[in-house]
Amino acid sequence: MYWILPDYPDAxxxxxxxxxxxxxxxxxxxxxxxxxxxxxxxxxxxxxxALLGLFVLFVLASVAGQAVLAQLREKRLEPFRIPSAAMxxxxxxxxxxxxxxxRVHGPLPGEVVVFWPPGDHNEPHVKRVIAVxxxxxxxxxxxxxxxxxxxxxxxxxxxxxxxxxxSETAQGxxxxxxxxxxxxxxxxxLHRLAEPFGPRRLESGEFFVLGDNRNNSYDSRHFGxxxxxxxxxxxxxxxxxxWDWRPRLSRIGLKP
Numbered sequence: 001m002y003w004i005l006p007d008y009p010d011a012x013x014x015x016x017x018x019x020x021x022x023x024x025x026x027x028x029x030x031x032x033x034x035x036x037x038x039x040x041x042x043x044x045x046x047x048x049x050a051l052l053g054l055f056v057l058f059v060l061a062s063v064a065g066q067a068v069l070a071q072l073r074e075k076r077l078e079p080f081r082i083p084s085a086a087m088x089x090x091x092x093x094x095x096x097x098x099x100x101x102x103r104v105h106g107p108l109p110g111e112v113v114v115f116w117p118p119g120d121h122n123e124p125h126v127k128r129v130i131a132v133x134x135x136x137x138x139x140x141x142x143x144x145x146x147x148x149x150x151x152x153x154x155x156x157x158x159x160x161x162x163x164x165x166x167s168e169t170a171q172g173x174x175x176x177x178x179x180x181x182x183x184x185x186x187x188x189x190l191h192r193l194a195e196p197f198g199p200r201r202l203e204s205g206e207f208f209v210l211g212d213n214r215n216n217s218y219d220s221r222h223f224g225x226x227x228x229x230x231x232x233x234x235x236x237x238x239x240x241x242x243w244d245w246r247p248r249l250s251r252i253g254l255k256p
Contacts, residue, residue, distance in 0.1 A: 100233050101232060110185065117218075127220075139198065191215065207225055209226060
C-alpha cells in the first residue's frame with residue numbers, strides 16, 4: 001500500500017486500518033458462503049468444509065498480509081507504542097501511533113519524532129523538535145530560548161484542562177508553548193529542577209528535542225542534539241490506546 005499513496009500519509013493510515021478490517025470481513029464472509037454452498041451435505045460435513053476453507057483463507061491472507069506489512073513498515077508506515085510519561089499530555093502511556101518514515105524533509109520545529117538517542121539504547125525515543133540546524137538554543141528551568149528569544153508559555157484558560165488527565169497531570173500545571181513559527185503545543189510543568197543546556201548553535205543535520213512533560217523527560221538537555229540519520233520518522237496519528245486492560249477510544253485519531 002505504501003506506493004499507492006506516496007504523498008498523503010493520513011490517507012495511508014486510514015487505508016492500512018481499513019485493509020486490516022476488510023481482510024477479517026472477507027475471511028468471515030467466505031466461510032459463510034462456503035457453508036451455504038455445501039447445503040446438500042450433512043451439517044457435520046458442511047461445518048468441516050467451512051472450517052477448512054476458513055483456515056486456508058486465513059493462512060493465505062496472513063502470508064499476503066505479512067508481506068505487505070513488512071514492506072510498509074520498512075519504507076513508509078510503522079506503528080509505535082508510548083511506554084513512558086515523557087510526552088504527557090500530548091501522548092500518554094498506552095497510546096499507539098503510526099510513524100511516517102519517509103524522508104521528504106528533515107524534521108521541522110514543532111513536529112513529534114521517533115529517533116534513536118546517542119549511545120546504547122534498546123528502543124527509540126519520542127520527543128518534540130524544538131530547534132533545527134542553524135538555530136541557537138538554550139534552556140534554563142522550564143524556559144527555552146531559540147535564537148535569543150524566549151518561547152512564550154501561556155496558561156490555559158479557566159476550565160480548560162490538560163488534553164489528557166493522568167496521574168502526572170494531576171501533579172503539575174499544563175501550559176501552551178509557542179514556537180517562532182507560530183506552532184503551539186501543550187506542556188506539563190511539574191515544577192522540578194530541570195537540566196540546563198547551552199546556549200549552543202546547532203550544526204548541519206542536528207536537531208534539539210524536548211519532551212512535552214518538560215520536567216520528566218530524558219531528552220537533548222541530557223544527551224545533546226540528535227542527528228538526522230538517527231531519526232526514524234515523524235508521528236502521525238494515534239490509532240489505538242490501551243491501558244490497564246481498558247481501551248481509550250477518545251484517544252483514537254489524535255495528532256501529536
